[in-house]
Amino acid sequence: MSNYSRLEMMAIAGARLINDGEVILVGTGLPLVSTLLAKHSHAPETVILMEAGLYDSYPQALPFCVADARGVYRTPWIGTAVELMGQFLQNKLVDVGFLGGAQVDRYGNINSTVIGLYGQPDVRFEGSGGACDIAVMAKKTIIIMAHERKRFVERVDYLTSPGWMVRRYPDGKLIPRVEAGLWGGPYAVVSTLGVMKFRPQTHEMYVESFFADMGVTLEEIQQNTAFPIDVTQAKPLESPNDSELNVLRQVVDPEGIFMKY
Amino acid sequence: MAAKVQRLSLNEAIALVNDGDQVFTGGWTVVRRPMGLVYEIVRQKKKNLHLCANPGGPEVDLLIGAGCATVGEINYIGHEVFGHPYNFRRAVEKTQTPGYRHDDWTVQTGALRIMAGAMGLPFLPTLSLKGSDISLPGMDSLQDLRLQDPKLPRKKLAVIKDPFWEGQEVVLVPALRPDVCLLHVQEVGDKGTVRIQGGCFLDYYGAIASKLVIVSAEHIVPENQLRDNPERNSIPGLKVDIIVELPYGAHPTALFGYYDNDPWWFRDYLAASKHQETFVDWLSKWVLQPGNHEGYIEKLGTERLHALQADPVKGYNPHIRRRLDKLEEVGGR
Numbered sequence: 186m187s188n189y190s191r192l193e194m195m196a197i198a199g200a201r202l203i204n205d206g207e208v209i210l211v212g213t214g215l216p217l218v219s220t221l222l223a224k225h226s227h228a229p230e231t232v233i234l235m236e237a238g239l240y241d242s243y244p245q246a247l248p249f250c251v252a253d254a255r256g257v258y259r260t261p262w263i264g265t266a267v268e269l270m271g272q273f274l275q276n277k278l279v280d281v282g283f284l285g286g287a288q289v290d291r292y293g294n295i296n297s298t299v300i301g302l303y304g305q306p307d308v309r310f311e312g313s314g315g316a317c318d319i320a321v322m323a324k325k326t327i328i329i330m331a332h333e334r335k336r337f338v339e340r341v342d343y344l345t346s347p348g349w350m351v352r353r354y355p356d357g358k359l360i361p362r363v364e365a366g367l368w369g370g371p372y373a374v375v376s377t378l379g380v381m382k383f384r385p386q387t388h389e390m391y392v393e394s395f396f397a398d399m400g401v402t403l404e405e406i407q408q409n410t411a412f413p414i415d416v417t418q419a420k421p422l423e424s425p426n427d428s429e430l431n432v433l434r435q436v437v438d439p440e441g442i443f444m445k446y
Numbered sequence: 447m448a449a450k451v452q453r454l455s456l457n458e459a460i461a462l463v464n465d466g467d468q469v470f471t472g473g474w475t476v477v478r479r480p481m482g483l484v485y486e487i488v489r490q491k492k493k494n495l496h497l498c499a500n501p502g503g504p505e506v507d508l509l510i511g512a513g514c515a516t517v518g519e520i521n522y523i524g525h526e527v528f529g530h531p532y533n534f535r536r537a538v539e540k541t542q543t544p545g546y547r548h549d550d551w552t553v554q555t556g557a558l559r560i561m562a563g564a565m566g567l568p569f570l571p572t573l574s575l576k577g578s579d580i581s582l583p584g585m586d587s588l589q590d591l592r593l594q595d596p597k598l599p600r601k602k603l604a605v606i607k608d609p610f611w612e613g614q615e616v617v618l619v620p621a622l623r624p625d626v627c628l629l630h631v632q633e634v635g636d637k638g639t640v641r642i643q644g645g646c647f648l649d650y651y652g653a654i655a656s657k658l659v660i661v662s663a664e665h666i667v668p669e670n671q672l673r674d675n676p677e678r679n680s681i682p683g684l685k686v687d688i689i690v691e692l693p694y695g696a697h698p699t700a701l702f703g704y705y706d707n708d709p710w711w712f713r714d715y716l717a718a719s720k721h722q723e724t725f726v727d728w729l730s731k732w733v734l735q736p737g738n739h740e741g742y743i744e745k746l747g748t749e750r751l752h753a754l755q756a757d758p759v760k761g762y763n764p765h766i767r768r769r770l771d772k773l774e775e776v777g778g779r
Contacts, residue, residue, distance in 0.1 A: 250526035252474035254761030270554035311524035315553035318574045344579040351577025365577045
């Protein structure tokens, strides 16, 4: 047995996807945990933005939301969603958008709105927040969510945040992202089982690496994915090192708010 | 003409809110929400409110649960990491005839809509929403109300080709034109100048866009005191109509430099709001029976309030532990 959890492995795998110096717009929860882990380790020059108006945030304690005083303290400048989302993001100044969600499909379309019919939902979630804006306008997006069959679905129940096959206005037909005039697009999906990326031509999700050292198998990934997923190029992901685990446990989330120690 | 700022009691201020009003609430999710003003709306049993906070937090979930709101044009309703908005969920899940009708938006388009309202423009363009179900006419949950309700735009949005540059498709989003803007802030001058710390969010735009602006504050201060550093002030008194002194007026949400989120409140509220019956009991115990804001603060108790005190420099309480499953008890429950 490994001495770390799948949640920790997921947070670490997410952090490794961030390159030093990138401007990254993050949501609360796991995206923020991964991003702070990267900032505290291999990517100290990362510029962390939050949609409520925070610029170059470097919190000493884990923020509970994107407006938390923990994220505000000692920022060099603070704006509002008008500047962050209406200007920085729309004017292509954001390299990476880091998002969670309830469902994802093979094209990286995300649902964070409802399960079931929109007009009469079985389960209602909080809603887009800034996720749709970020998925539309960041230069690339990283998605992080638990790997379950009900989450990795053939079709998202509601397309909140556009991936590689998106809704045409006004009839809703699915069309390639570029035909809708959108730049950017999903770069990777980090889950509790591995890291998925998208084929350059078809934009379909495939497994790039998996958490082999935690006993995860490629069959397990296929069983927990409701669409056919190519695993032929999957490689075992490098185990977390002591430094990554220490920073995650002692600096980023010592209370276990997201890591649930 | 500049508005003549009136200093009123909480009760008098909220008496100016009418049934059916479109209401903008300041702050962001679980931060600096005008909770004291919202509790009083519940006490005065306002009906058919049309909410347009972008995003909404506990104040929106509470107004839906208390039966005060029938329409929302909102990008998010929730309590962030604390838990789910059960009143909102219950109002729209598994029902074809909800008492509350919800229209989904996004952070950017919510910001542009209130900014359009502040600019006196009918709409603003955006490159967001393209490719999302949020943009589709078939997913417009308020469509049947649009031509009947004068407070709703006749269409959710429009798509045009950019007539000036490359000719790409651009989405036009309609202005929000709230009747009432409710804000809670750290300081307001006696002539209405607002000084906010720790992020203004969309409060400035909400104030400029709304017909009636009610600001509650931890302190009402002499206006002269705010003239030393005008760049630290957030909203000019030009559009502030009513000021109310209301210490702890953002509780249980956080107020930078004053107090942190109250995790005990969120634990109790989340447990109670899972069912209508227990939520009604919670409302009675925490909002109605205390009778007014002073009663509410007294019920919270000094030990509890002390546990929330923020470090004045850091803005938050560095000692508070926020995991609801591992909370230690504190007095006042």
